[in-house]
Amino acid sequence: MSEKALKGLHASIDLIWKDPARKDYALKALAVHGRALQFASPELRADKEVVQKALKSDGWALQWASQECRKDRELVLKAMKKDVGALKFAAQELLADKDFALELLALNGLAYEFLSAELKADRQVAKAAVTQDGRALELMEFQGDRELVHKAVQQNGAAIEFAAPELKEDKLLVTSALKNDTSAYHWASQELRDDRELWLQICPERSERWRSVRQVMEEVSKEGALLPMVGDILAKDPEVVFRAAVQNPSVLRDAPELRNDTEFVLRVAQQDLRALAFAPELSREVALQALQISGNALEYLPQELREDKALVLGAVQTTGTALAFAGEDLRADPEVVLAACAADRTALLYAAPELRRDKAVWLYNGATPPSFDPPEEPVEEPKKDEEEV
Incomplete structure (x- = not known):
């Protein structure tokens, strides 16, 4: 942020301290930082125009809005569009309203996390969530429901991670996940992970190319999750693993020797810091x-x-x-x-x-904020005749 912009930001925020009840001051401050709403007067935090201005820059400003504003569907939707986590500050009655919940889920399946317990137990609601975002499967108790898991992996193959163990052994379900996202490999059962023919069935054109080191390195550079399927020898080659890990650091899970090599992990981290998460x-x-x-x-x-x-x-x-x-x-x-x-x-x-x-x-x-020390109190000299007494 430039010095000029920074001064403007300071000045705007300072307006609310000067007079928390002035709407024009609040609107100017909130235009640059929505969370400044916390310093506004209660009346302004109940003013829909003021709250809208705050939410335009930061959805989490909803936490400082009045209770009435937190019940306002339009304002809650606006907050969620900025950040789905802002729903934690919405009125509970809204989060228990099925029609409104379905409206939220049509925009962001992860809104499921903030719904009432009763709605989370509703299969229709759960289906709407995973249809919009397969990752919502992590948030629910329907992980053993094959139809819902299938919906989830069709939207996001990696959602197989959150399926019940028995469904990770389901070849048709895992195949569907792999076709959507090859990183789903990491979450399949061990038996299916060892099934190289399954991979070649999904990607038959690779059977010839995977015999060439150059071709393998090109492919894992584009899709790191393919590493475990390139064959035992190449899957341990440091340069092949490096190419794959730069594209997808999670492949380090399947390269224990290199994962324990600090220099190698730091080299990958230069390209993607997530590699550090796999260092033991x-x-x-x-x-x-x-x-x-x-x-x-x-x-x-x-x-x-x-x-x-x-x-x-x-x-x-x-x-x-x-x-x-x-x-x-x-x-x-x-x-x-x-x-x-x-x-x-x-x-x-x-x-x-x-x-x-x-x-x-x-x-x-x-x-360092300036400190203002109070002046020293003057010490009065005792009068001469008082000293003599």
Whole structure:
């Protein structure tokens, strides 16, 4: 953010503190940061126009809207379109309304997570969710329902991960998933994973090409999940595995020797940080090397390292938004939060609530807020005759 834009942002946010009840001030502030709604007066947080302005930039601003606004279908839909997670702040009566739920699911199947328990148990609702987004299967108790699982894998082959174990042995179902997304291989039963003929049946044109190292490397560079099917020898070749892992880091699950090679994992992480998630153990020394690639490597470090203040400070100083992955205590540490904000002001969104509401943190963008020490009280000299008494 440029210095000019930053000054404008500070000035806009400061308007709400000057007068939380002035609508024109609120609208100007909310145009640049929706979560500033939390500082507006109760009357303005109940004003639909004001809330709409906040939701236009940030769906999570819904949490500070009045109860009436959280019951408003139009406002809730607007919030969900910005971020499906904003539904956690919608009125419960809306999330228990089947017609409204189906309207939400037609736009985003993952809205299923926030519906009432009664609606989650409704098969029609579950079917609507997986039809729009197969990943919704993870959120429901219908994982053994073959028809619903089939719907899910038709939309997203990788949704087979969330199917009941017996359905991962269903060759027709797994074949359907594989045709949609070859990464579904990782979630099939071991018997089907070992069935190379199944793969060749799905992709018969590969039977000849897979005899050439050059062709194999070209193919796994485009579709890393194919790695386990290229044959035992090539599936262990470091360069073939590297090409596949850069395209799809999850293939490291099936390459235990290379997954244990720190240098190899860091090499893949240079291209895709997700490779760090498959390393069996990350020492502090390796973590430092990973954080030199990007502060966002913090996401893949063990919990104890995400609570290491020195490591976290190094991460947020280069990538402010890495604050999202810091330990809870550090997200409430002013020194860490100010360092993150200095690198990227949006990091404030990941700070502990008490710091998100701290005016000094909002306005000084990571700089040390000025302190104003009260002047020393003058000490009166005792009068001469009093000293003599």
